[in-house]
Every structure is written in C-alpha cells, then in structure tokens.
Amino acid sequence: MTRKQRRLTLIGTGLATIAAALGLVSFAMRDTIVFFHTPTEVQAKSVAPGVRFRLGGLVQEASVQRGNDQVTAFRIEDTNGAVGVQYRGILPDLFREGQGVVAEGLLDPSGTFRADTVLAKHDENYMPREVSDSLKSQGRWHGGDPAATGSP
Structure with missing residues (x-):
C-alpha cells in the first residue's frame, strides 16, 4: 500500500467513525430535541x-x-x-x-x-x-x- 493510499484510508476511517458517532447521538436524542410537547x-x-x-x-x-x-x-x-x-x-x-x-x-x-x-x-x-x-x-x-x- 502506498503512502497516499494509507492516508486516504485513515481519512476515510476517521470520517466514517465521526458519521457513526453523530448518527448514534441524533438517534439517542430524537425525542428530546423538541422545544415543547403539546x-x-x-x-x-x-x-x-x-x-x-x-x-x-x-x-x-x-x-x-x-x-x-x-x-x-x-x-x-x-x-x-x-x-x-x-x-x-x-x-x-x-x-x-x-x-x-x-x-x-x-x-x-x-x-x-x-x-x-x-x-x-x-x-x-x-x-x-x-x-x-x-x-x-x-x-x-x-x-x-x-x-x-x-x-x-
């Protein structure tokens, strides 16, 4: 694997990890992100x-x-x-x-x-x-x- 491929793999893995973390946080907060309930x-x-x-x-x-x-x-x-x-x-x-x-x-x-x-x-x-x-x-x-x- 070349140096450029390793760098792209590292960046892709980092972005995927961040996206997964954001997805889990928004899923956990789906009912609490409301100003009020009627x-x-x-x-x-x-x-x-x-x-x-x-x-x-x-x-x-x-x-x-x-x-x-x-x-x-x-x-x-x-x-x-x-x-x-x-x-x-x-x-x-x-x-x-x-x-x-x-x-x-x-x-x-x-x-x-x-x-x-x-x-x-x-x-x-x-x-x-x-x-x-x-x-x-x-x-x-x-x-x-x-x-x-x-x-x-």
Missing part, C-alpha cells in the same frame, strides 16, 4: 410521570384558578386535548386566558403537570414558532398575518 402529544406518547419536559399551548378559557393573590392552577389546551397545570409562584405579566404559554416541569402520576416555570408571549405579535406552527396545522391560528390564516 397536550395531544403528551396524551398520545403517554409521557411517564416524573420525566421533566416543556408543555406548550393556549391557556384554556375559564380555567385559571387563583388563590392568595397567585394563580394556583390552569389548563393548557390545543385542539385535541388539554392538560391541567399546577403552579405556585408569580406568573409573567402577560399571562392570560387564550394566550400561548410554555410551562416547564413534570407530570405527576395523576396526569397533572407540575410546573416550576411558566413563559408567556412577550407582545401581541410574538408566539413561539413551534406554538404557531402547531396551531396553524390544526387550523386554530387566530393572529398575525391574515395570509397565514387563509382569510382575506
């Missing part, structure tokens, strides 16, 4: 209790429960499902019913999401891309660009 995905995937993840969707109308000047519970919904959320703490100023939110926490055995962080959209025109794409695909998009909703 209530429908949580119900369909049967997320195990105690697993930490983000839950995103719209705050369901008339679902916010308040106690001692703080929100204690609300529901996050999409078109096909809703998940109850328990939260203790101060919510963002723009948190309200019908608005997009992303909550971070874990699911308890009863199916209630125990949130320790709640994020709300920061102005009238902003919604996380994943939330807006999910709403558009389900036909529930109510804001922003009229061309995106299909209305004149």
Whole structure:
C-alpha cells in the first residue's frame, strides 16, 4: 500500500467513525430535541410521570384558578386535548386566558403537570414558532398575518 493510499484510508476511517458517532447521538436524542410537547402529544406518547419536559399551548378559557393573590392552577389546551397545570409562584405579566404559554416541569402520576416555570408571549405579535406552527396545522391560528390564516 502506498503512502497516499494509507492516508486516504485513515481519512476515510476517521470520517466514517465521526458519521457513526453523530448518527448514534441524533438517534439517542430524537425525542428530546423538541422545544415543547403539546397536550395531544403528551396524551398520545403517554409521557411517564416524573420525566421533566416543556408543555406548550393556549391557556384554556375559564380555567385559571387563583388563590392568595397567585394563580394556583390552569389548563393548557390545543385542539385535541388539554392538560391541567399546577403552579405556585408569580406568573409573567402577560399571562392570560387564550394566550400561548410554555410551562416547564413534570407530570405527576395523576396526569397533572407540575410546573416550576411558566413563559408567556412577550407582545401581541410574538408566539413561539413551534406554538404557531402547531396551531396553524390544526387550523386554530387566530393572529398575525391574515395570509397565514387563509382569510382575506
């Protein structure tokens, strides 16, 4: 084997090893490379209790429960499902019913999401891309660009 052939073999082996490592890493992370899960995905995937993840969707109308000047519970919904959320703490100023939110926490055995962080959209025109794409695909998009909703 000539010197050039050995060098090409070494480079090819190195590239194949790197490609295999990247393939294994992306395969292992296929379910965790998601900004959030919708209530429908949580119900369909049967997320195990105690697993930490983000839950995103719209705050369901008339679902916010308040106690001692703080929100204690609300529901996050999409078109096909809703998940109850328990939260203790101060919510963002723009948190309200019908608005997009992303909550971070874990699911308890009863199916209630125990949130320790709640994020709300920061102005009238902003919604996380994943939330807006999910709403558009389900036909529930109510804001922003009229061309995106299909209305004149």
